[in-house]
Amino acid sequence: MNDNYPKQNLFEGKLVRLTAEDPKSLVEANIRWGQNSAFGRLLDDEPLRLWSAKKIKEWIDKELEREPLEPSFSIRTVADDRLIGFIGAWGLSWAHGDTFFGIGIGEEDLWGKGYGTEALQLFLRYAFCEMNLRRVSLNVFGYNPRAIRSYEKCGFKIEGRQRQALLRDGQRWDMIYMGILREEWENTA
Ligand SMILES: CC(C)(COP(=O)(O)OP(=O)(O)OC[C@H]1O[C@@H](n2cnc3c(N)ncnc32)[C@H](O)[C@@H]1OP(=O)(O)O)[C@@H](O)C(=O)NCCC(=O)NCCS
Structure with a gap:
């Protein structure tokens, strides 16, 4: 058995753990994260919008009420159980054994400190x-x-580019597609 296979709690890392989503803390966090345009621009290529606390609460309540087809988690610090981000699958295909995912560490002071990469390693596992x-x-x-x-550190490879698909501040950027196969993940340990 490869070292990546879980011997301990599947959801628990050294820096972060994946947890269920708690509506109250998610609303508070999303109100704060939603004000950070740098964060928004990394997650969304649509023009950014600002939503009222009421709308954010309605959206989260609705999301958490429906039976999700695709698993999603909050990311919390192991040290102090602080809610710092989210990670979740989208575009899941059981038929082909493939899923896309989205990740965001909403607390900007924690970018570049390994929290997101470890959350992604837990999600891959x-x-x-x-x-x-x-x-x-x-x-x-x-x-x-x-x-x-961060994705390369987790073992993802660039598989394709939609050239100049994005326009930000007068500059064109590619949309990049990456993927990791099971055997590549097994070899990242
Ligand atoms: C993207 C994200 C999940 C990465 O997680 P993270 O924990 O911050 O990443 P890490 O600290 O493990 O690693 C970041 C790496 O990028 C490198 N890096 C940081 N800024 C960089 C830059 N401008 N150019 C090149 N490399 C850079 C760091 O040096 C580090 O690499 P290293 O470990 O080899 O030194 C997290 O930063 C995040 O959620 N950001 C905001 C939202 C976002 O971008 N979501 C992804 C949308 S696709």
Whole structure:
């Protein structure tokens, strides 16, 4: 058995753990994170919008009420149980054993400190050990080198580029597609 296979709690890392989503703390965090345009621009290529606390609460309540087809988690620090971000699957195909995912560390002071990378490593372990997927996919904006580097550290490879698909501040950027196969993940340990 490869070192990546879980011997301990599947959801628990050294810096972060993946937890269930708690509506109250998610609303508070999303109100704060939603004000950070740098964060928003890394996650969304649509023009940014600002939402009222009421709308954010309605959106989160609705999201948490429905039976989710795709697993999603809050990311919390092991040290002080602080809610710092989210990670979740989207575009899941059971037929082909593949899923896309989204990740965001909303607390900007924690970018570049390994919290997101470890959360993604936990998510990959979940995707390959619990969901028994064949591969995991993502897309990332060409102007997000921190994310690209984090994904490469987790074993993802660039598989394609939609050239000059994005326009930000007068500059064109590629949409980058990356993926990791099960056997590549097994070899990242
Ligand atoms: C992207 C994200 C998940 C990465 O997690 P993280 O814990 O911050 O990443 P890490 O600290 O482990 O690693 C970041 C790497 O990028 C490198 N990096 C940071 N800024 C960089 C830059 N401008 N150019 C090149 N590399 C950069 C760091 O040096 C580090 O690499 P190293 O460990 O080899 O030195 C997290 O930063 C995040 O959520 N950011 C905001 C939202 C976002 O971008 N989401 C992803 C959308 S696709």
